Amino acid sequence: MTDPHDAPPPPERPGLAELQLRLADFAAARNWQPYHTPKNLAAALSVEASELLEIFQWATPEESARVMDDPDTAHRVTDEVADVLAYLLQLCEVLGIDPLTALAAKIDRNERRFPAAEPPAGEEPPTG
Amino acid sequence: MTDPHDAPPPPERPGLAELQLRLADFAAARNWQPYHTPKNLAAALSVEASELLEIFQWATPEESARVMDDPDTAHRVTDEVADVLAYLLQLCEVLGIDPLTALAAKIDRNERRFPAAEPPAGEEPPTG
Amino acid sequence: MTDPHDAPPPPERPGLAELQLRLADFAAARNWQPYHTPKNLAAALSVEASELLEIFQWATPEESARVMDDPDTAHRVTDEVADVLAYLLQLCEVLGIDPLTALAAKIDRNERRFPAAEPPAGEEPPTG
Amino acid sequence: MTDPHDAPPPPERPGLAELQLRLADFAAARNWQPYHTPKNLAAALSVEASELLEIFQWATPEESARVMDDPDTAHRVTDEVADVLAYLLQLCEVLGIDPLTALAAKIDRNERRFPAAEPPAGEEPPTG
Numbered sequence: 181m182t183d184p185h186d187a188p189p190p191p192e193r194p195g196l197a198e199l200q201l202r203l204a205d206f207a208a209a210r211n212w213q214p215y216h217t218p219k220n221l222a223a224a225l226s227v228e229a230s231e232l233l234e235i236f237q238w239a240t241p242e243e244s245a246r247v248m249d250d251p252d253t254a255h256r257v258t259d260e261v262a263d264v265l266a267y268l269l270q271l272c273e274v275l276g277i278d279p280l281t282a283l284a285a286k287i288d289r290n291e292r293r294f295p296a297a298e299p300p301a302g303e304e305p306p307t308g
Numbered sequence: 309m310t311d312p313h314d315a316p317p318p319p320e321r322p323g324l325a326e327l328q329l330r331l332a333d334f335a336a337a338r339n340w341q342p343y344h345t346p347k348n349l350a351a352a353l354s355v356e357a358s359e360l361l362e363i364f365q366w367a368t369p370e371e372s373a374r375v376m377d378d379p380d381t382a383h384r385v386t387d388e389v390a391d392v393l394a395y396l397l398q399l400c401e402v403l404g405i406d407p408l409t410a411l412a413a414k415i416d417r418n419e420r421r422f423p424a425a426e427p428p429a430g431e432e433p434p435t436g
Numbered sequence: 437m438t439d440p441h442d443a444p445p446p447p448e449r450p451g452l453a454e455l456q457l458r459l460a461d462f463a464a465a466r467n468w469q470p471y472h473t474p475k476n477l478a479a480a481l482s483v484e485a486s487e488l489l490e491i492f493q494w495a496t497p498e499e500s501a502r503v504m505d506d507p508d509t510a511h512r513v514t515d516e517v518a519d520v521l522a523y524l525l526q527l528c529e530v531l532g533i534d535p536l537t538a539l540a541a542k543i544d545r546n547e548r549r550f551p552a553a554e555p556p557a558g559e560e561p562p563t564g
Numbered sequence: 565m566t567d568p569h570d571a572p573p574p575p576e577r578p579g580l581a582e583l584q585l586r587l588a589d590f591a592a593a594r595n596w597q598p599y600h601t602p603k604n605l606a607a608a609l610s611v612e613a614s615e616l617l618e619i620f621q622w623a624t625p626e627e628s629a630r631v632m633d634d635p636d637t638a639h640r641v642t643d644e645v646a647d648v649l650a651y652l653l654q655l656c657e658v659l660g661i662d663p664l665t666a667l668a669a670k671i672d673r674n675e676r677r678f679p680a681a682e683p684p685a686g687e688e689p690p691t692g
Contacts, residue, residue: 194412196324202415209424215494219364219372222357223493223607225392229350229357230486230610232399236347237479238471240625244347248403258405262414264353264396265407268389271360275376277386279393284322286390287330296337343622351479351621354486358614365607366599368497450668452580458671465680475620475628478613481648485606485613488655492603500603504659514661517652518670520609521663524648527616531632533642535649540578542646543586552593 196280200269207270218274225267232260324408328397335398346402353395360388452536456525463526474530481523488516580664584653591654602658609651616644 207213235257236244248254272279335341363385364372376382400407463469491513492500504510528535591597619641620628632638656663 193406194408196408199408199411199415202412206415206418206424210422217369217372218375219367219369220494222361222364222372223489226354226357226361226610226614227486227490227493229354229392230483233350233354233479234483236350237483238476239347241345241347244345244350245402247346248405257403258410259414261396261400261405261407262410264357264392265411266414268392268396269411272389274373275385277376277389278321279389280322280324280327282386282390283327283393283397284330286387286394287327287334290334294338296334348622351617354482355614355618355621358482358611361607362611365611366604449662450664452664455664455667455671458668462671462674462680466678473625473628474631475623475625478617478620478628482610482613482617485610485648489606489610492606495603497601497603500601500606501658503602504661513659514666515670517656517661517663518666520613520648520652521667522670524645524652525667528645530629531641533632533645534577535645536578536580536583538642538646539583539649539653540586542643542650543583543590546590550594552590 196269200273203266203270204273216270216274218271221267221271221274225264225271228260228263228267232257232264235260324397328401331394331398332401344398344402346399349395349399349402353392353399356388356391356395360385360392363388452525455521456529459522459526460529472526472530474527477523477527477530481520481527484516484519484523488513488520491516580653584657587650587654588657600654600658602655605651605655605658609648609655612644612647612651616641616648619644 207216235247235253239247247257268279271277335344363375363381367375375385396407399405463472491503491509495503503513524535527533591600619631619637623631631641652663655661
């Protein structure tokens with residue numbers, strides 16, 4: 181029996197796999213799969229990443245750090261983040277790539293490539 | 309014959325939150341945070357998305373669908389997917405955005421915006 | 437005195453240097469130069485190039501070849517081409533680069549790098 | 565002592581139309597035209613614009629203004645500018661667009677859209 185004094189359970193955070201499935205169902209229900217070639221999804225991902233960059237293109241570094249202070253801009257940024265993730269997951273779906281495993285392997289490689297012990301003076305972040 | 313009881317446990321799939329933490333630790337250990345303004349991370353994300361697109365730029369739709377057949381190209385694609393996800397997660401980290409919640413909300417909105425019941429003839433996928 | 441039977445002179449095609457000057461005057465008259473750092477102009481150029489790509493992102497190769505048949509799409513493509521050229525010229529202006537000399541030098545290099553005599557089988561176009 | 569009368573004539577600056585012709589000949593001599601669909605050229609243009617942005621992605625505004633001081637970086641920037649212009653001209657060629665006329669028309673429109681007389685305070689540059 182549930183004690184009414186208990187706080188309600190937190191809303192469950194959606195999982196990556198669940199969202200990937202929703203995206204696949206969404207595309208299938210609209211017959212959009214023929215559009216979703218890997219090439220087209222890579223182009224769409226790139227276009228969405230640019231729409232995210234567009235929000236920051238004239239901002240100073242300091243202004244860019246305050247971008248979430250304005251509710252409208254915060255919503256726009258969040259929306260573009262979702263678009264980028266949506267196309268990335270759909271691309272991974274059609275290619276059979278597990279993005280989390282891919283990222284874990286990449287971090288492993290970068291940890292060997294850029295040892296933290298070395299003096300980082302003048303070092304630039306990796307660009308891939 | 310393999311005894312199913314002897315099978316090793318499947319390797320644990322890394323979680324998104326865990327990877328986000330590893331990325332933050334990685335940047336902190338190398339004093340890279342000053343570079344990681346939202347603007348710079350959005351630019352880096354866009355650059356990595358273009359490096360992914362570059363792999364497909366001269367491919368026909370059919371060739372693009374077979375891109376994982378060649379091991380070297382498959383590795384390159386997987387690596388660029390990891391780079392895109394890495395910068396997306398780091399951008400979300402500095403902006404305080406939960407990418408999974410953002411995507412779930414976006415799918416909700418798109419389901420209202422593009423009802424599946426409508427005839428999809430001639431309909432193009434949403435571009436954000 | 438002008439003979440009314442004479443055909444009017446054809447409208448003079450604007451030159452690249454003249455357009456570059458107009459763009460500089462335009463930005464100066466609006467006090468936009470502080471925004472026009474090389475970094476910001478490079479970001480804006482990339483964003484505009486993506487807006488051009490967006491027009492083609494779901495098109496088949498054949499559809500993309502017919503993009504100028506629809507007047508509205510033709511106008512949109514032409515407008516994005518102008519935006520890309522505008523930011524490229526403004527970037528060249530602030531960096532002191534002559535884009536035509538840069539391109540001539542690049543073609544020279546590519547002619548040495550990709551000799552036409554060689555069999556082009558399987559060869560892919562250069563990506564820079 | 566150099567006799568000023570002996571000075572060689574300055575090297576003739578190549579024209580846009582001439583470079584466009586060289587690019588078309590270059591592609592034809594290598595049988596690359598089948599790759600040069602409008603969609604592929606738009607993707608390649610976008611990829612090259614990102615390679616240009618990559619040079620600036622971690623730079624502060626001040627560092628980005630000094631990018632031509634280092635000869636190697638100056639060469640890299642100039643080379644990427646050439647690549648962007650090359651793909652823009654090739655895209656214009658296959659679509660039958662005159663980029664200079666397109667830009668002149670765009671500046672005309674922007675002059676009406678952003679009158680210089682208005683106080684520019686807080687005004688942001690147009691993003692297309």
